[in-house]
Amino acid sequence: MADSVYKVIELVGTSTESWEKAATVAVERAAQSLRELRIAEIVQLDMVIDDGKVTAYRAKIKVSFKYESGG
Numbered sequence: 001m002a003d004s005v006y007k008v009i010e011l012v013g014t015s016t017e018s019w020e021k022a023a024t025v026a027v028e029r030a031a032q033s034l035r036e037l038r039i040a041e042i043v044q045l046d047m048v049i050d051d052g053k054v055t056a057y058r059a060k061i062k063v064s065f066k067y068e069s070g071g
Contacts, residue, residue, distance in 0.1 A: 005067040006038060012060045019045045023059035036066035 013026025019042075027040050041062045048056040 006064045007067040008062050008064045010043065010060060010062050012058055014048075014056050014058050016056055019057045019059050022057045023061055026059060026061050027063065030063050030065075034063070034065045035068075038064045038066065040064075 009030075011026040011030060013022040013024070013029070015021035015025055023040065023042060027037070031037055039062075042059060043062055044060040046058050046060075047054045048058065
């Protein structure tokens with residue numbers, strides 16, 4: 001197995017349904033432009049409240065993917 005390097009970025013996904021859906025949305029969107037996603041770690045969960053009601057769930061995640069140099 002060759003040595004590898006992975007880059008970690010932070011994303012925030014949102015959903016009106018659940019935290020799980022918010023995290024899934026973030027991962028699925030990242031997968032559209034990043035290759036070889038490896039791990040997604042939930043960093044923080046919060047909610048948007050409007051007029052005393054929860055209107056959205058937010059999941060901040062860290063996603064790692066294989067780093068490939070341009071040269």
